[in-house]
Amino acid sequence: MSAEYALPQAERNQAKIIALEGMVNTLEKELSRTVVGYGEVVRQVQWQDVQAALKPDEVALEFLHFNYENPKTTGKVLYAALLLKPNQPYPIFIPLFDEKALEALIPPLDRLRSEYINQLYQNNATARLIWAPLRPTCRK
Numbered sequence: 001m002s003a004e005y006a007l008p009q010a011e012r013n014q015a016k017i018i019a020l021e022g023m024v025n026t027l028e029k030e031l032s033r034t035v036v037g038y039g040e041v042v043r044q045v046q047w048q049d050v051q052a053a054l055k056p057d058e059v060a061l062e063f064l065h066f067n068y069e070n071p072k073t074t075g076k077v078l079y080a081a082l083l084l085k086p087n088q089p090y091p092i093f094i095p096l097f098d099e100k101a102l103e104a105l106i107p108p109l110d111r112l113r114s115e116y117i118n119q120l121y122q123n124n125a126t127a128r129l130i131w132a133p134l135r136p137t138c139r140k
Contacts (some may be wrong), residue, residue, distance in 0.1 A: 047091055051084050059138055062091075065099065078101075083137055094137055097129050105129070124130040 003018050048058050053067050068076040077099035082091040105125055 008017055047082075047084060051086060051088075054084070054086040055087055058086065061134070063096075081134060083134065094133060096133055101129055 004012050004020070020029045056062060061083055063079065063081050065077055065079045068074050079099065079102065081094045081096060083094055084089045084091045104125065
């Protein structure tokens with residue numbers, strides 16, 4: 001199915017896609033019936049579900065990155081967080097930093113070394129980049 005979706009839309013075999021989607025649905029239903037807990041694992045969780053599970057003194061954070069477009073593609077990748085509090089009507093969007101700021105903290109040769117990644121979590125510059133923008137909103 002992924003091979004068909006990878007093709008330009010004009011070249012896709014719609015009959016084949018419909019047949020494959022039917023097979024996938026049938027297999028998923030069979031898994032749900034026969035594998036204990038399968039249905040719960042693949043269930044889509046909504047932010048409202050997470051919010052309902054929060055205690056009064058808890059928050060939930062979801063980190064995200066996206067290609068910045070204004071209105072055209074800029075080549076920038078931005079990072080942000082969605083902060084969820086128990087009594088907020090909706091998640092709060094908190095812009096964090098440009099990907100280049102994160103890359104500046106990681107020397108190119110160290111980017112794949114696990115020991116450097118572990119040190120990165122203990123770095124004050126990392127804390128300023130990621131956590132400092134979140135603190136004021138988390139405390140309110």
